[in-house]
Structure formats: structure tokens, C-alpha cells
Amino acid sequence: MSKPEVGSEHHGGQDLQKGPAVPLRVRLPALIPLATVWIVATLPAGFFLLHLSNPQAAVSLSTTATELALQALFVVTAAVLFGFLMYPPLPAWVRRHIDRTRTKWNADRAPMARAIAELKHFETAQKHFEVAKLAWIRADYSLVAAHAQRSVALDSTLPSAQYLLGLISLETDALQEALSAFSAAEKLDPGHAFGQALLHRARVQHLLGDQNASLTSFEQYTRTHGSNHRSNYWHGEALATAGRSEEASMAYRAAAADPKSRLTAEENWFRALARVRCWRVDRTEQTAGGSK
Amino acid sequence: MKDVLQQADEIPVTLLVTLAYVTLAFLTDPIAPTDTQLHQHGWLLATEVSNGEPWRLLTSAFLHGGWMHLAFNTYAMLSLGPGLERSLGSLRMALLYIVSALGGSIAVCLVNAPWQPVLGGSGALFGMMGAIIALQMRASNSALGFLQYAGARRTIKLVALYLLFGMLIPFISNTAHVGGLIAGFGVTFLFMTGTNSLERWMPRWRIAYVAMLGGLLLHVLQPTTRWDWLARQSLATQDRERSDDLAIAAAMSLTGKSTVTASDLLAVQIEMQTLDKWLKEWNEK
Numbered sequence: 001m002s003k004p005e006v007g008s009e010h011h012g013g014q015d016l017q018k019g020p021a022v023p024l025r026v027r028l029p030a031l032i033p034l035a036t037v038w039i040v041a042t043l044p045a046g047f048f049l050l051h052l053s054n055p056q057a058a059v060s061l062s063t064t065a066t067e068l069a070l071q072a073l074f075v076v077t078a079a080v081l082f083g084f085l086m087y088p089p090l091p092a093w094v095r096r097h098i099d100r101t102r103t104k105w106n107a108d109r110a111p112m113a114r115a116i117a118e119l120k121h122f123e124t125a126q127k128h129f130e131v132a133k134l135a136w137i138r139a140d141y142s143l144v145a146a147h148a149q150r151s152v153a154l155d156s157t158l159p160s161a162q163y164l165l166g167l168i169s170l171e172t173d174a175l176q177e178a179l180s181a182f183s184a185a186e187k188l189d190p191g192h193a194f195g196q197a198l199l200h201r202a203r204v205q206h207l208l209g210d211q212n213a214s215l216t217s218f219e220q221y222t223r224t225h226g227s228n229h230r231s232n233y234w235h236g237e238a239l240a241t242a243g244r245s246e247e248a249s250m251a252y253r254a255a256a257a258d259p260k261s262r263l264t265a266e267e268n269w270f271r272a273l274a275r276v277r278c279w280r281v282d283r284t285e286q287t288a289g290g291s292k
Numbered sequence: 293m294k295d296v297l298q299q300a301d302e303i304p305v306t307l308l309v310t311l312a313y314v315t316l317a318f319l320t321d322p323i324a325p326t327d328t329q330l331h332q333h334g335w336l337l338a339t340e341v342s343n344g345e346p347w348r349l350l351t352s353a354f355l356h357g358g359w360m361h362l363a364f365n366t367y368a369m370l371s372l373g374p375g376l377e378r379s380l381g382s383l384r385m386a387l388l389y390i391v392s393a394l395g396g397s398i399a400v401c402l403v404n405a406p407w408q409p410v411l412g413g414s415g416a417l418f419g420m421m422g423a424i425i426a427l428q429m430r431a432s433n434s435a436l437g438f439l440q441y442a443g444a445r446r447t448i449k450l451v452a453l454y455l456l457f458g459m460l461i462p463f464i465s466n467t468a469h470v471g472g473l474i475a476g477f478g479v480t481f482l483f484m485t486g487t488n489s490l491e492r493w494m495p496r497w498r499i500a501y502v503a504m505l506g507g508l509l510l511h512v513l514q515p516t517t518r519w520d521w522l523a524r525q526s527l528a529t530q531d532r533e534r535s536d537d538l539a540i541a542a543a544m545s546l547t548g549k550s551t552v553t554a555s556d557l558l559a560v561q562i563e564m565q566t567l568d569k570w571l572k573e574w575n576e577k
Contacts, residue, residue: 030493034500041503044511051516055541062517063548105435113490140490 022141022172030139092265092272099265100139107137125155132164144168152181159189163197170204179204195225199234206238214238229255229263230270236277245281252277297383305385306373310366312354313413317362324358330411331574336397338512339406339567342521346513349401353393355411365413372420379427384484388476392419394509395475396468401512403467406520407567415468419476421451426480475505519546523564 024031051058083090112134119127128151135143145168151161166181182201185192192198202217218235221227227235236251255274263271314322320329331337334351341348356362377385396415404410424447425438432438439445451473458466482498515521519542526538542560543552 034493034496037497037500037504041500041507044507044516047516048510048514051514055516055522055538056544058516059522059541059544060550063544063550102436106437108433108437109488109490110433113488116490 022145026141026171088272088275089269092269096265096269103137104139107134112138123150123154125151125158125161128154129158129161129164132161132168136164136168141168141171145172156184157188159185159192159197162188163193163200166197166200166204170200175204175208179208191224195221198224199231202238203234206234206241211238211242215242227254229259229267229274233270233274233277236274249278249281252281301382303382303386304377305382305389306369306377309354309373309389309413310369313356313362313366313369316355317359320355322359322362327409328574328576330355330357330409335409335411336400337407337409338401338404338515338518339520340571341397341401342406342513342515342518343524349397349512350390350393352397352411353389353413353416356413357411361412365417368417369413372417372424376420376423376427380423380480380484388419388423388479388484389416391479391505392416392422392472392476395419395478395505396472398475398505398508398512399467399471400465401515402508404465406518407570410465410468412465412468414464415472416476417472418451418454418469419472419479421447422473422475422477423480423484425451426477427485430481430485517545519543519560520564520567523560 047058047062050061080090112131115127115131115134119131128147132144132147132151135141135147144164148161148165148168151158152165155161162181162185166178166185169175169178169181179201182197182204185197186201189197198217198221202214202221205211205214205217215235215238218231218238221231222235225231232251232255236248236255239245239248239251252274256271256278259267259271316333317325320326320333333355334348335355336348336352356365373385376388380388393413393416396419397410399415400408400410425444428438428441428444428447429435439448455466455469458464458469478501482494482501487494522538522542522545526535526542529535529538539557539560540552543556544550546560546563547556549556
């Protein structure tokens with residue numbers, strides 16, 4: 001099952017500490033604070049250089065930048081306040097972001113460091129999966145991708161590793177890889193992760209444009225595992241793309257329905273998105289009714 | 293070299309800083325020092341820092357404006373210093389104090405009016421509190437794991453309480469407190485604790501932190517967008533055309549207008565005369 005490689009962090013010609021490239025969209029939240037620090041660091045040097053050639057331009061730029069920054073702050077504050085009141089996905093996104101950050105910042109460093117250290121001496125698919133899973137919690141996506149891929153390469157019969165590889169592939173827009181991984185996870189362990197592998201497969205099939213397969217997978221998921229806000233929203237999107245507007249509208253309404261108990265941040269996010277879809281559907285229907 | 297560093301690491305920094313507080317207090321007046329005494333011994337004035345007196349960025353962190361100010365900061369130094377010095381070592385403690393003092397002073401020069409004097413070790417003391425939080429964060433198994441301990445929560449509450457006092461009491465410079473806190477937290481978090489292979493972001497942040505401190509220090513020493521510095525440069529420049537450019541830039545900075553008139557140029561002159569009059573009074577009394 002596994003081939004031990006003593007004292008090496010390089011497996012299969014790939015540096016697992018670096019991992020494959022993660023799209024900018026995924027890395028952006030982590031880059032914003034660093035970029036802000038660099039802007040603060042380089043602005044004075046920029047002003048100084050500008051001052052040497054044209055002191056008035058430096059002052060003018062500084063004054064304009066300050067005014068624009070204040071205006072932008074005012075506009076953003078007003079937009080955020082308005083959005084919080086009128087646009088449900090905004091508070092839902094904030095809640096989800098806080099929830100994810102709290103999970104990430106509360107994740108224990110020790111098990112991951114220990115697992116990586118152990119991998120230097122003895123490599124197993126299970127150990128790579130453990131590292132990938134802990135890195136997923138810490139949102140260290142390049143590490144997740146590298147270790148999940150290595151885990152699957154060592155042992156392709158681990159459904160959890162396949163499922164995790166699917167999740168990271170979906171996150172990094174590698175849809176074909178995601179589809180293969182979710183399909184493998186579902187085949188190895190039908191109903192894996194309480195049906196999440198099947199649900200994600202349906203989502204990926206929809207994103208790849210295979211609407212028939214996607215709708216079949218969604219129906220299979222609903223039949224086997226019931227439905228929830230996320231599955232209803234994704235199902236609605238697939239139905240809408242397939243041109244089945246009435247069924248899509250029903251799926252959106254089910255996704256936007258009032259919850260019986262407090263939703264998790266993730267589920268709440270999909271409910272908020274569904275509420276916006278419902279508004280759009282209602283408006284379209286009103287417009288169509290008015291034109292008749 | 294290693295021996296020298298080892299010996300230097302045994303110098304009691306907390307004691308030396310406290311002695312510096314007291315010595316400077318007696319060199320001025322421990323009960324009620326005058327503005328002139330404080331000015332001569334290095335209080336922080338942004339306009340003078342950019343006018344060839346950068347040492348004020350550090351001397352102001354050892355100088356106090358009366359016995360109550362001195363007593364409060366000495367008590368805080370003696371409460372926080374010994375434990376922190378045992379954890380970090382003397383050399384790092386000295387570096388922490390200097391960087392925190394510098395952070396507080398830079399923040400004051402950037403935010404406060406150029407003629408507003410500031411003094412006291414509280415910026416550096418806030419940096420030490422930031423360092424305690426950073427050490428607790430780094431010692432914990434997760435970024436927020438330290439909040440499980442009552443001691444860590446108490447430190448954060450203390451910082452929040454002092455910042456609240458700073459907001460309510462008008463003559464306390466919260467700008468220096470916040471600047472010191474950020475600088476002390478940053479230098480301890482990034483440079484004074486061990487790191488591991490999981491923290492691949494650390495080198496990027498270390499470089500960015502040093503660049504930010506350097507950039508802001510450059511702007512404090514050469515504030516190319518502040519009217520008083522531009523006006524002084526205008527007076528000191530021999531080149532007539534350049535001098536006029538600088539005078540107009542000074543007026544633009546003072547008034548916030550994109551085009552200036554003769555009365556705006558006059559306003560800069562009047563402001564400069566007032567500023568110079570104060571400085572002269574503080575120097576001569």
C-alpha cells in the first residue's frame with residue numbers, strides 16, 4: 001500500500017510543502033492584509049520620490065488620496081449598512097467568514113506538525129490524508145491539494161481522501177478532477193460523508209454543463225438523504241439551467257424556507273442566496289403578469 | 293562576539309529603563325517640570341523631529357511630565373518588565389522597548405499636529421503589553437487558543453481598559469499607545485518567538501513589517517506632504533524656482549486647496565512665525 005521514503009519531504013517529484021498553485025481568488029483573503037501593509041510601507045517612499053521632482057504633485061496626490069479614502073470609507077460604510085438591511089447574502093457571508101476564521105484560528109497546530117514530521121520518516125496514504133484534512137480546516141489550500149493528491153496516488157481506495165481531493169479541486173476550479181474524485185468516493189463508499197460526495201458530484205456535473213447527469217444525481221441525493229438548504233439551492237440552479245423554471249422556483253423556495261432550528265453558517269449562506277433568487281423569480285413573474 | 297552577546301543579555305534592562313525615568317525626572321524637575329526643561333531634555337515634537345532632531349523619537353519615551361506620570365509609568369514598568377525580561381532575555385527586551393517607543397512616536401508624528409508635544413514611556417509600555425499577548429498567542433496550540441486562559445484574557449481586558457481611559461482623558465495620547473501596541477506586538481510575534489515549517493507566511497510578513505516601519509520612519513523624518521517641513525525646506529533652498537515650488541506646496545498642504553493664492557502663502561508664513569516663536573520661547577526660558 002505504501003512505500004516508505006526516509007528523510008525526504010519530496011514525494012513523486014513534488015514538493016509537498018509548497019503544493020500546486022492555488023488560484024488568486026482563493027488566496028485573496030489572505031493576501032489583502034499583507035497587501036495593505038505593503039501599501040502603507042511604500043506610500044512614503046512614493047511621496048518622497050515624487051517630491052524630489054514635483055513637490056506640489058506630491059501634496060496634491062496626498063490630499064486627493066486622503067479625500068478619496070474618506071469618501072470611499074463613507075460610501076462603503078453606507079453600502080455595508082444598506083446591504084446588511086436589504087441584501088441577505090451580505091450578513092450571511094459575514095457570518096460564514098467569521099465562522100470559518102474562528103474554526104481556522106482555533107485549529108490545533110500540533111497534530112498537523114506531528115503528522116508532517118512523521119511523514120518525513122514513514123509515508124502512508126492515511127497520514128497524507130490526515131495532513132490534508134487538518135490543512136483543510138486551517139484553510140491552507142496548497143498543502144491540502146498536495147497531500148490529498150499524494151494520498152490518493154498512494155491508495156486510491158480511501159473514500160475520505162477522494163472526497164477531500166474533490167473538495168479542494170472544486171475550490172481551485174479543477175472541475176474534471178473534482179468530478180473524478182467525488183465519483184470515486186461515491187463508488188467506494190455509497191452515501192459517503194452523509195451523502196455529501198454525491199451532492200458535490202451533482203454540483204460539479206452542473207458546473208461542467210452535464211445537466212442531465214447533474215439532475216439525476218440531485219434526485220438520487222434527495223431520494224436517499226433528503227434535502228437541505230444547500231442541496232435545494234444547487235438543485236434549483238441545475239433546474240434553472242436546464243430550463244425547468246417552475247421546478248427551479250420550487251427548489252429555490254424550499255431552500256429559502258424558514259428554518260425549524262438555527263442554521264449553521266454554511267447552510268444560512270445558501271438560504272440567503274436562495275432568498276435573492278426567490279425575489280428575482282417573483283419579480284420576473286410580476287413583470288410577465290403585467291405585460292400580459 | 294558570542295560572549296559579548298551573552299554578557300549583554302544579562303544587563304538588567306527593566307532596571308536601566310526605570311533608572312533612566314528617574315534620572316531624567318531629576319534632571320528636569322520630578323514634581324512639576326516646565327515646558328522649557330522638557331523641551332530641552334527631548335520631548336517629542338513632530339516639527340523638530342523632521343527638522344534634524346530625530347533623537348526625540350526615543351528620548352520622549354524616557355521623559356515624564358510630573359510625579360504622577362512618572363509614578364504611574366514606573367509602577368507599570370516594574371510590574372510588566374521583570375517577567376517579560378525573563379521570558380525574552382535582556383537584548384530582546386531592549387529591542388522591544390526601543391521598537392515600541394519608536395512605534396508610539398511614529399504614530400504621534402503621523403497623526404498629531406506638528407507642534408503638539410508628547411512625552412512618556414506609555415507607548416513603549418503598551419508595546420510590552422502587546423508583546424505579552426504575542427508571546428501567549430505563540431505559546432498556544434492555535435491562534436486563539438490562548439483565550440482559554442484567564443491570564444491572557446486579563447491582559448487583553450487591561451489593554452482595552454487603558455485605551456478606554458486614553459479616550460476619556462484628554463491629555464493622554466492614545467495615538468502613542470496604539471502605535472506602541474502594534475509595534476510591540478508585531479516585533480515580538482514576528483521576530484522574538486520560534487517558528488516552524490507550517491508558518492510559510494512568516495518570512496513575507498517579517499519583510500513587510502520591517503518595510504512598513506522603515507517607510508513610516510522615512511515619512512516622519514522627511515514628511516514631504518506636511519506644510520511646516522515644506523515651508524522650512526522652502527526657506528533653506530537657494531534655488532529660487534524650487535523654493536517657490538516648495539512654498540506653494542506648503543500652502544497647498546496647509547489649506548488643502550489645489551490652487552493657492554497670495555493670502556494662503558501669507559497664512560503659511562504666519563503659522564511658521566507662530567511655531568518658531570513657541571520653539572524660541574521653549575529654548576530661551
